[in-house]
Amino acid sequence: MWSFSSGPNVPAIRTKVWSNVSYFTVLGCKHYSRSVQPSSAVRVRFAPSPTGGLHLGGLRTALFNFLLAKRTGGTFILRIEDTDKARCIPGAVENMISTLSWAGLDYDEGPGKNMHYGSCYQSERIEIYKYYVDRLLKEGNAYRCFCSPERLLQVRTLAQKNGKGVAYDRHCLYLSQSEIDENLSQG
Known part of the structure; x- marks a missing residue:
């Protein structure tokens, strides 16, 4: 069980890793739940765009991925979707990191942490993506x-x-x- 507290004015949050993480999808007007129980460690990511503050839906997505990573002994990655430079807001990344920290969702890889697989900023990976797009086109797969x-x-x-x-x-x-x-x- 974890206890989270982010200062004198924020109440401590107590939670535990679920033994069974569920996700919800809307299909038409019907809601359904399906268990996710991977048999090995997973690498999951949360990939917000730095176009403003982190909203509640984004925080929920981060929480589900964080819990799944912790449940399986896996890795929770923070990836920054900053390819739409016109909409990026200065300070938004720092705000998101601060909000995740406040919620006790510490990422394992991301800005300033364990960048074994290259930059977590997607704008710095454009050449990698271009290579694979060109390859897919050349091979007739796109x-x-x-x-x-x-x-x-x-x-x-x-x-x-x-x-x-x-x-x-x-x-x-x-x-x-x-x-x-x-x-x-x-x-």
């Missing part, structure tokens, strides 16, 4: 989509109108190389 937001909205609206699940229609899957090159040249 394709580029040039659909406009308007076309995607039209596809979504039509599917909903017909009572079908919303899914991309693979419109760009069959583009020729010359069509792909033309789209790329247009930005």
Whole structure:
């Protein structure tokens, strides 16, 4: 059992690692729960965007991942999703770290801690991701989509109108190389 306290004005929180961590998903209007009981140590991550303060839903997600890591003797990782630089707010990362610390959710890897696998800031890993995207494209395991937001909205609206699940229609899957090159040249 852990006891958490973050100062004279914050009450101590007492909790224990659940023997059975559950997660909840909304499927239509039905809620259901399914047990998660890994048989070995897990590596789980919490990956907020530094676009503001940590909200309650984010803190809940961090808590579930923290508890699962502790339950299995695994690793709880804090990864920073800072690729949308225009929306990043100065001081947001420090605020998130402070909030996690206040809640007693100490990460094992992340900003300033045990960075064995490289930077936890996603903006510093763009070249790694670019390499794998290029590889997937080259091997034919992915394709580029040039659909406009308007076309995607039209596809979504039509599917909903017909009572079908919303899914991309693979419109760009069959583009020729010359069509792909033309789209790329247009930005």
